[in-house]
Amino acid sequence: MTRDENKEGIRGMANPGRYGIERVAYWLMRLSGLGLLAYFVAHIYETSNILRGKVGWDELLEMTQTMEGHILLTIVIAMCVFHTVNGIRVMLGHGGVGVGRPARPDYPYKSASQNYRHKIGIYSAILLAAVAMMYGLAVMFGE
Amino acid sequence: MRESTIMKIHYGTALAAVALVAVHILMRLTQGFAESLEYESVIANYRFVPYAIMLELILVLLSIHGFNGLRVILLEIRQGRTYEKAVSYGCFAAMIGLIAYGSRTIIMTNMGMI
Amino acid sequence: MAQLVGIANEQASTPLSPSKSITLRISRFNPGHDESRKFMDFAVPYENWTTVLEAILEVKKHLDHSVAVRYSCRQATCGSCGMMINGRPRLACFTKISELDSDVVTVEPMNNFPIIRDLAVKFERLFETHQKIKPYIIREDTELESDEREFLQSPKEVEQYIQFANCIKCGLCNSACPTMATDSSFVGPQALAQAYRYVADSRDKGKDSRLKIIDDSHGIWRCHFAGSCSQVCPKGVDPAMGIQLLRGYLLGFKD
Numbered sequence: 001m002t003r004d005e006n007k008e009g010i011r012g013m014a015n016p017g018r019y020g021i022e023r024v025a026y027w028l029m030r031l032s033g034l035g036l037l038a039y040f041v042a043h044i045y046e047t048s049n050i051l052r053g054k055v056g057w058d059e060l061l062e063m064t065q066t067m068e069g070h071i072l073l074t075i076v077i078a079m080c081v082f083h084t085v086n087g088i089r090v091m092l093g094h095g096g097v098g099v100g101r102p103a104r105p106d107y108p109y110k111s112a113s114q115n116y117r118h119k120i121g122i123y124s125a126i127l128l129a130a131v132a133m134m135y136g137l138a139v140m141f142g143e
Numbered sequence: 144m145r146e147s148t149i150m151k152i153h154y155g156t157a158l159a160a161v162a163l164v165a166v167h168i169l170m171r172l173t174q175g176f177a178e179s180l181e182y183e184s185v186i187a188n189y190r191f192v193p194y195a196i197m198l199e200l201i202l203v204l205l206s207i208h209g210f211n212g213l214r215v216i217l218l219e220i221r222q223g224r225t226y227e228k229a230v231s232y233g234c235f236a237a238m239i240g241l242i243a244y245g246s247r248t249i250i251m252t253n254m255g256m257i
Numbered sequence: 258m259a260q261l262v263g264i265a266n267e268q269a270s271t272p273l274s275p276s277k278s279i280t281l282r283i284s285r286f287n288p289g290h291d292e293s294r295k296f297m298d299f300a301v302p303y304e305n306w307t308t309v310l311e312a313i314l315e316v317k318k319h320l321d322h323s324v325a326v327r328y329s330c331r332q333a334t335c336g337s338c339g340m341m342i343n344g345r346p347r348l349a350c351f352t353k354i355s356e357l358d359s360d361v362v363t364v365e366p367m368n369n370f371p372i373i374r375d376l377a378v379k380f381e382r383l384f385e386t387h388q389k390i391k392p393y394i395i396r397e398d399t400e401l402e403s404d405e406r407e408f409l410q411s412p413k414e415v416e417q418y419i420q421f422a423n424c425i426k427c428g429l430c431n432s433a434c435p436t437m438a439t440d441s442s443f444v445g446p447q448a449l450a451q452a453y454r455y456v457a458d459s460r461d462k463g464k465d466s467r468l469k470i471i472d473d474s475h476g477i478w479r480c481h482f483a484g485s486c487s488q489v490c491p492k493g494v495d496p497a498m499g500i501q502l503l504r505g506y507l508l509g510f511k512d
Binding site for chain 2: 010013030033034036037040041044045047048050051052053054057058061065080084087088091094139140
Binding site for chain 3: 004005006007008009010012013014018019020022023025026027029090093094095096099100102103104105106107109110111112113114118
């Protein structure tokens with residue numbers, strides 16, 4: 001990317017402040033996707049410790065069953081729930097569901113695609129992620 | 144492969160993975176979180192063939208979905224013929240590598256080779 | 258300031274209130290000479306109906322004639338005066354200073370478009386991508402025989418595409434799009450919405466060729482339905498809706 005192109009760059013892409021909740025959802029979707037991929041790779045690696053027998057597995061559990069490990073897992077739960085719920089919303093939108101119907105535009109030109117259905121979908125994803133996070137905390141720290 | 148085919152696979156793997164990961168997590172919760180992570184319990188899970196098949200499916204589905212998602216993000220961040228080829232082949236290789244590594248664990252544990 | 262008010266009075270038919278003035282921060286940059294952008298501040302008097310474009314022209318006329326800006330119709334029809342106004346892409350002629358609710362109005366060239374000078378940007382790539390999706394009716398029987406009538410459409414058929422035909426090619430959607438912020442090869446919301454405009458037209462027979470053009474690694478799939486394009490569109494085109502409906506054809510939801 002050259003300066004001549006005057007591209008906003010990653011900062012512009014990631015900046016969620018200017019365009020409402022839809023842009024925040026776009027940014028969170030990306031962030032949670034990358035986070036979940038990193039966790040998935042790490043999870044495959046950690047569970048492969050089972051091949052080292054009981055000693056290897058217990059060593060791994062000692063490492064992960066810590067305060068930091070539980071907090072990390074709680075964040076993973078939140079990312080997983082948000083990515084799933086928002087992903088279903090985006091998929092439905094991509095199929096043309098809930099994006100409104102074409103019509104003659106009248107001033108003040110409200111965009112039909114930026115409607116309450118998708119906003120509710122985004123807020124639900126955030127809310128469910130928060131609830132799942134609390135449930136995760138209760139399960140892990142409640143024992 | 145056409146981009147529409149790749150993206151249909153992306154959506155399909157996502158939906159299938161959601162269902163299977165839900166079962167995977169429910170298994171942890173129904174057994175009790177800490178108990179389900181005990182060595183004997185985990186070994187029993189791996190040796191139960193339907194569960195091992197489910198783990199393998201999750202591994203394949205999430206690897207495809209995850210690394211294609213990474214490819215999409217990387218393609219949007221920078222452009223250029225060489226870079227784009229490197230990203231596409233790199234993500235494909237990483238996906239194959241992860242599937243192979245995870246499958247090795249599942250197969251060896253399932254067959255009692257530990 | 259006194260000089261400014263005097264100038265404004267000379268221009269306006271209604272007397273201006275001297276208490277109402279804003280600081281107009283204009284981004285100055287000449288790619289041929291300057292190393293980086295800098296901002297110049299101008300105190301500009303305004304009324305409730307004063308647009309950002311009028312304020313810029315006020316500066317140009319009386320304070321600094323070297324400010325580069327592109328404009329023409331002054332009524333949101335030509336699509337020439339798109340720029341970043343207080344951080345959001347807007348048409349300068351369609352944005353009143355009073356509605357911005359700020360004492361400082363910052364104007365910058367539109368993001369994701371190469372700068373010619375100051376507020377004027379190059380539109381070559383937007384026109385290239387627009388052209389790429391074949392923005393015209395495709396039919397085998399283009400030439401009408403003398404005794405034939407024009408292609409008739411019902412009001413319902415017209416409604417399928419008319420809002421997308423409202424596009425004035427101002428580029429605000431491309432400037433707001435998060436993918437355009439980093440992807441130089443992306444077709445962009447403007448061109449994709451126009452692809453839908455023609456695909457949805459009952460007279461058109463070029464659907465397959467257009468879908469083939471946009472179905473590549475920097476085509477329609479790089480839209481993630483963030484909706485910023487629709488939020489900034491000054492004509493109610495709603496590119497995000499067009500793109501999702503267009504994607505329906507590629508996903509097999511539509512014939």
